Amino acid sequence: MNSDESIKKSLSRASGITQDIFANKDVAHLFIHHDKVVSLQGVPGLIIEPREIPDGIDLQIRLKKNTVVANPVHMCFGLMHKEGIQRINMDITIEDRSSIQVLAHCTFPIAEKIQHLMNATINIGKHASYSYIERHIHGESGGITVVPKATIHLQDHARYKTDFELLKGRVGRIDIDYETFCGPYSVLEMNAKVNATHTDIVHIKEKGHLNGEHAHGVLLSRVAVRDDATAEVYSELTASAAYARGHVDCKEIVQDNGVVSAVPIVKVNHPKAHITHEASLGSVDSKQLQTLMARGLDEEKATDLIIQGLLR
């Protein structure tokens, strides 16, 4: 087995990806280890063009007009080393009336001193749909910094959904910064779920601009903070056109010496637009806790079940 094959196997094992996707010609995938492409497979209509750069990859992705990719595309960005930097610069174009779902596995299982830096520009065409699920798998040392930044443009009737999950292993330090501009009748959904422990530091900054008539947007964050971890969540949603609708929803649970803050900002610049927001910060809900304790769970187990639910 050559080294690329060996790394591909290690990455997929650590990411929980089954090997059968590699044999299936109908499933596109891209595996990047550090600054090297170790495996790539496309499907008709999907053009993936990676270019290796020092410490990373420049990546052009284009989904041709009227292409519907039936199976989720697996992307794996990882480092099976203890130290290093990985830069991923992505330029993604989803052309009109096309549709794709990407499962991105960001895998750093033994990280001790790693930086994972992602910069993405995403353009989603008219009546097109792009779903991006990003799951992080980190080690237990907390020696990792993750900085994903993205600017997303939705044309009319476009749909964009992103789920960011960092639930396995230590967060280390994360600094998310996403900004989305939404055209008429487009739909935006940004979800972030993070479980922070020890001395982890979480910064989430999400902005959505509902610029087109009938644009809809939801920004949702769920963060659990324990031990000495800290979290700051900044969610901003602006509605600037008639019948634009939006909702910002932030829930953060704090345990031990954790510290959280949430800044939900909602702006409405049109008399026929409407945005709501909801934020809940603090310890585990007392009634939930007592309900589970009244079934015999001790406080720690009851708290774990509530937090697992929140982050599910």
Place this chain on the structure above:
Amino acid sequence: MGIIEIRDLSLTLNGVQILKNVSLDIWDGHIHALVGTNGAGKSTLASTIMGLEGYREVTGDILFRGENINTLSIDERARKGITFGWQEPARFEGVSIFDFVSAGISSGKQDDKETITKDALIQLGLQPEEYLYRSVDQTLSGGERKKIELASIIAMDPPFIMLDEPDSGIDVGTLEKMNEVIKKLKRNGTTILLITHSLAVLRQADHAFLMCDGQIIEKAAASKIIPYFEKNCIPCSHKNMPNKVGAL
């Protein structure tokens, strides 16, 4: 000896005495009702028995099977065999009905967890394939949430159950289902305390304690308390200001 014995129990909250020297015995294997109008202290008394937050600084004694449980935490009381079903049960974002209902199953029955959980749902008329992996969240109606609360208690299978206003917010069909389950629990030897001001619920009970202004003013067979409560307490113009002790 009762499964639960309350002796001279008093509780003061924010300078107001809510429970006033309450004493009562709850007999093993019977259905009891704690009945009274709003504000009589019924839910407060049940909360002190469960040891809920804010209801632990009591004077007097709470005994479970002869053992004083005043200092035990909620979960310690639950593991001894006491549980409580809320009038308005909490909702849990992301927690599956399976995880919630099975949470209280004892360690000795973990191998049968799935069967016990499914059986508890079926008893309440809920199809497991439809409900098991839904979340205990806002997508459930009030009636569904009440049924799932009771299913979690059935799965836990404790010897003593308190149900606070079990009929509130549910339709007639759901109430009939709950009544069937309560009768079945009794047949299996479970002791039940129903906290209520509803005659329909009160009729399920063998015995009743009539509460007014934080006091037990009468203890008798439910059949004797019902007509008195219906005639005197429901239309009472001086609620929670009893003019005599010993209603019957």
